[in-house]
Ligand SMILES: NC(=O)C1=CN([C@@H]2O[C@H](COP(=O)(O)OP(=O)(O)OC[C@H]3O[C@@H](n4cnc5c(N)ncnc54)[C@H](OP(=O)(O)O)[C@@H]3O)[C@@H](O)[C@H]2O)C=CC1
């Protein structure tokens with residue numbers, strides 16, 4: 001390949017640029033090169049390689065450098081890849097092939113997991129390689145340790161970027177790192193898992209079964225390697241934890257965040273949601289209360305049809321940030337999939353190659369406390385064996401825990417042994433709802449675990 005020499009602006013800022021030494025790998029003998037080692041050649045890794053190939057000369061103009069993928073580390077080197085290997089790039093299976101290669105400037109970690117991925121990221125940083133990752137599970141777990149390492153490094157040119165880790169293609173990390181300095185964030189909420197939003201849309205709108213919806217989401221590259229992380233809400237919880245750190249400077253223990261995925265949802269919940277004039281979305285919500293502490297949860301939520309979130313379908317994500325100055329900012333875009341996610345990694349890679357440093361220091365650690373409770377209107381669904389006095393007993397249980405009932409819905413009973421009705425409460429504490437549910441579950445007519453979900457806006461019926 002021969003390209004015209006690129007402008008030489010920005011050379012050497014934040015990177016260890018060199019002149020190229022190999023014609024096969026490098027496009028021009030006198031254009032500096034930044035060399036990548038990518039850990040992972042799957043959905044995201046493949047997308048990064050494809051975009052880099054497609055926009056190679058544009059990136060050269062933009063950064064003044066050739067951005068070259070030298071090695072891709074995978075688990076199984078013999079597996080066919082669905083992307084073309086760049087010329088001169090080799091597939092390797094040992095992390096050290098990248099980590100110990102001094103000609104590699106940036107490590108891109110897109111293999112997932114939290115054990116080997118952590119070793120790879122820490123080791124790359126220690127060796128002076130800037131790191132770009134899409135791994136929310138790792139960041140949610142280990143960002144403080146990574147930051148500590150970063151601050152101990154001699155070279156401020158060694159950077160760590162993770163735009164793709166939250167909501168795939170939406171540039172929300174960058175925005176939260178740089179656009180809210182003069183603002184105070186009160187609430188961060190929204191649809192932050194593409195796989196489950198795709199599934200809920202497929203089940204509700206397209207009448208697909210849960211299994212078919214999940215199979216299709218996996219096929220399209222939306223699901224995690226272990227889809228339990230998606231359907232169980234854990235992937236969304238990792239992202240919410242990262243957003244909470246950026247919004248409030250707090251490091252909450254992930255396990256403290258109430259986390260319910262979409263596995264408890266049944267057809268009847270969608271039917272009742274429809275009767276109420278809305279639908280169901282898996283949401284992450286972190287909100288400051290009037291005492292200054294922050295509560296958070298991942299849960300299916302009832303959303304009215306006139307709420308903007310109700311029409312966010314497929315793998316699209318949407319995050320609303322409520323803050324004192326900007327009031328409400330909504331970010332909508334593709335939250336999962338090859339190109340949206342790779343696009344965010346590419347933005348990080350190109351920013352590094354240009355010599356940009358991370359917009360601002362990460363939000364400094366604050367003393368903000370986590371409160372494992374929140375207030376909401378709740379939707380409850382109870383499966384029961386029909387008998388006299390059920391609604392009276394439910395009313396009594398609610399009264400015992402100070403929970404006021406707003407309405408009760410019951411579709412005509414088709415099978416007396418297998419019926420379900422729904423209750424909508426007034427605004428109450430989550431802790432009270434848990435007590436109500438425990439008492440109801442102990443009643444002899446109650447079949448299985450009652451289901452509950454918050455109703456998104458407290459003014460939903462006013
Ligand atoms: N897919 C998406 O929409 C998004 C994904 N992410 C994150 O990006 C990361 C990658 O996701 P994705 O591309 O979908 O995952 P894939 O499962 O598609 O790809 C993972 C790649 O990593 C390789 N790999 C996995 N484990 C190892 C290991 N121990 N040693 C060497 N190579 C390994 C695999 O090798 P092999 O091919 O040989 O099996 C594969 O090439 C994850 O952290 C994920 O959470 C973030 C946002 C969106």
Ligand SMILES: N[C@@H](CC=O)C(=O)O
Pocket residue numbers: 165166167168192193194195196222223224230235335336337
């Ligand atoms: N599995 C994740 C991928 C992106 O983060 C999702 O579906 O959101």
